[in-house]
Amino acid sequence: MSRLGELTWKQRLGVDSCVRCGRCETVCPAYMSGSPLNPKQIIAGLSDQLRLEVDRPLAIDGGDVVVGDGLLVTPDALWGCTTCMACVQACPAFIEIVDDIVDMRRYLTLSEGAPPGTSAATFKNMERAGNPWGYSPDDRFAWGADLDLPFAERGQHYEVLYWVGCSAAYDKRNQRIARSVVRLLREAGVRFAVMREESCTCESARRLGEEYLYQTAAQANVENLGAYTFDRVVAHCPHCFNTIRNEYPQFGGSYPVVHHSQLIDELVTSGRLHPAGGAGPRVAFHDSCYLGRYNGEFEAPRATLRAAGVDVVELPRSRAEGLCCGGGGGKMWFEAKVDKDVNVIRMEEALAARPDVVGVACPFCLTMLDSAAKSLGVDDVKVMDVSEVLVQAIDGPVSPAV
Amino acid sequence: MPPHDPTLTACLQPTGPLRPTFCNVPEWAQVTLYVAGLLAIGIFAYGIYRHWRVWMAGQPGAPARNTGRWGERAGLVARYVLGQSKTLERRYAGLFHTGILWGFILLFIGTALATIDWDVFRLFFATRLLGGPFYLGYEAVLDTAGLVFTVGLLLAIWRRYVTAPHHVLGAWDFVIWSLVVVNVTGFVVEGLRLAIAPVAWGGYSWVGQGLANLVFAFGGAEFIQGPARSLHLWLWLLHAAAAPRRRWCSSRRSRSPTRCTWSRCRPTPSSRTSSPSEPGPRSSRSTSRTPSSSACRGSAS
Structure with missing residues (x-):
């Protein structure tokens, strides 16, 4: 979208309803960080x-182009958005600000051919290698080489298809999340499999306006998933989880999808997982936007932590008001200079709660907060996925991939 | 009270509580009210029509979540519009917002009932709606609603112009002040009316009666039957004339969006030193915000 004539009546009704109360501005992580984005x-x-423009014949010219350098909405402002939904959550007029921003990003990326920073290279990697880094697709399951991973086979029935996602497949630190999940699935005796054809959902690409790449990837993934028989998909990445759960039905792929914390919570409740209990560490929990605000799941990751005997510390901004880690909306894949990065703001907030561990339920959050900890020079507080905390309560520290 | 004065016969309630319509209001002022009222309805309808055109110029199609499910969506209206549960997520803002909304809703119903009483029941059925115990309850509820409304407005003004956090800055808006004028003149007019033509049941109009007692305390009979009556009439006219209006956009003289309400508050190009391509130091960013906010306040004239 670059002209107002392209907005649907619903979007126009939304924009026209703005009362300039500024609640979006007070909760926007991009604005907090000093990026040029101000949703208000x-x-x-x-x-x-x-x-x-209302008195002009919009049907003919569609209105002025409003997106571009020096225009009403600048590209720098649009690329500041982490799509965290805090503004939409705060808006008393229920304006779908994030959808409008992504709409305008699509114009920049697809019509203008001007995606932000280095993200064009990321798109190319996703397209060629099926992951944002451009690593070999053959190495996708290298993290589990010593785990004798069960690969899905046609004609077999599985309780759970475990969707690993690129981050835990390739990122050395995040591979430990996947190893923890496998450990827990085995501990609980869940009949699961991973899918050899798994490839990036290209969710980041979609949030950056690369709709074509996203749709191509979605079709391929839905086709691959359709070849296997399983009761549910489980994903530990809220971005994969949200995409498969809420967006794949439009491509003909409707499956029950759960986040790993939801499955773990269920396994503990039904008695299939027996954490030893005892005193766990003090964990400050950081909500993931795509699990929490997007999908309304705030309890399951906390329940997972409690199952590990953890004393869960609530941060000042949590649950529906949780502050983004700064990694959503494709912001993982390019740098923009700001006054103070969102992940640092959030990590400082978490550290103020004096935890032993900062608990997360998303690999992007983990990467962002981990890097904030490094830039703050903090090494006595670890950032861990909730599944790792639980495995540690059962086994001790999770071993890295060999 | 001189009984031969026709404008004062409307104040009399000889048969018990009955809403005194057009008390101390001469015929020319009554005619003015109806003409201005019709004009205001016309302007209001045109305003709604313009918004309607803004929406309908859009592309067709609405997300599935915005269609069907009428029961559920009606529940959301009850929760978020009537119950204001979203604005109440911020306590201070939510509180005054809810006060203003419900004060307004009740006063709107009250005004509508007054019109129905005078122009429908009286004219077409030769009877009155606002009499007896129902009228007394009506007075008590509306005085309370007006007070809640006024307190809400004052809290809002305090926040917008005194504590003034950055995010609430925006357009200078005539609406909030005109609503204060409407409420305050409404009470003063009621108080003066109860001073000019006292009734035994004035206590039901408890705010107005309080003001009438002040008039009794500080003004003699001469004041009440002289200047107080003129003041009553002029404030009555102001009460009607102050009905709120809002500018469509801060200026329609220029097509440039920079002339509009919010965009005016954007930092000027020279102060926008901190674009991500050329990051400015933190101090330059904070200075780029301050002048823009003072510019917003400066645009009040």
Whole structure:
């Protein structure tokens, strides 16, 4: 979307409803970090523009182009968004600000051919190698070479298909999440499999406006998933989880999808997992936007931590008001200079709670907060996925991939 | 009270509680009210029509979540519109917002009932709606609603112009002040009316009666039957004339969006030193925000 004539009546109704209360501005992580994005400015600016254009025959010219350098909405502002949904959650007029921003990003990426920073290279990697880094697809399951991973076979029935996602497949640190999940699935005796054809969902690409790449990937993934028989998909990555759960039905792939914390919570409740209990570490839990605000799941990761005997510490901004790690909306894949990075703001907030561990339920959050810890020079507080905390309660520290 | 004065006969309630319509209001002012009222309805309808055109110029199609499920969506309206549960997520703002909303809703119903009483029941059925115990309850509820409304407005003004956090800055808006004028003149007019033509059941209009008692305490009979009556009439006219209005956009003289309400508050190009391509130091960013906010306040004239 680059002209207001391209908005649907619903989007126009939303933009026109802006009362300029500024709640979006107070919760926006990009604005906090000093990026040029101010959601209030975008929506209020569009709203003024709508009223200026209403007496013109929009059907002919579609209105002025409003997206571009020096125009009403600048690319720098649009690329600041982490799509964390905090603004939409805060908006008393229920304006779908994130959808509007992604709509305008699509214009920049697809029509103008101007994706941000180095993300064009990331798109190429996703397209060629099926992961954002461009590693070999053959190495996708190298993290489990010593685990004798069960690969899904046609005609077999599985309780759970474990969708690993690129981050835990290739990122050395995050591979330990996948190893923890496998450990827990085995401990509980769940009949599961991983899918050899698994490839990036390209969710980041979609949030960065690369709709074509996303749709191609979605079709391929849905086709591959359709070859196997399973009751549910489990994903530990909220971005994969959200995509498969809420977006794949449009491509004909409807499956029950659960986040690993939901499955673990269920396994503990039904008695299939027996954590030893005892005193765990003090864990400050950081909510993932795509699990929490997007999908309304706030309890399961906390329950997972409690199952590990953990004393869960709530951060000042948590649950529906949780602050983003700064890694959503494709922000993992390019750098933009700001006053203070979101992950550092969030990590400082978490450290103020004096935890032993900062608990997360998303590999992007883990990477972002881990790197914030490094830049703050903190080494006595670890950032861990909730599944790792639970495995540690059962076995001691999770061994890295060989 | 001189009984021969026709404008004062409307104040009399000889048969018990009955809403005194157009008390101390001469015919020319009554005609003015109806003409101005029709004009205001016309302007209001045109305003709604313009918004309607803004929406309908859009592409067709709405997300599935915005269609069907009428029962569930009606529940959401009850929760978020009537119950204001979203604005109440912030306590201070939510509280005054809810006060203003419900004060407004009750006063709107009250005004509508007054019109129905005078122009429908009286004209077409030769009877009155606002009489007896129902009228007394009506007075008590509306005085309370008006007070809640006024307190809500004052809290809102305090926040917008005194504590003034950055994010609430935006357009200078005439609406909030005109609502204060409507409420305050409403009470003063009621108080003066109860001073000019006291009734035994004035206590039901408890805010107005309080003001009437002040008039009794500080003004003699001469003041009440002289200046107080003129003041009553002029404030009554102001009460009607102050009905709120809102500018469509801060200026329609220019097509440039920078002339509009919010965009005016954007930092000027020279102060926008901190784009991500050329990051400015932190101090330059904070200075780039401050002048823009003072510019917003400066745009009040």
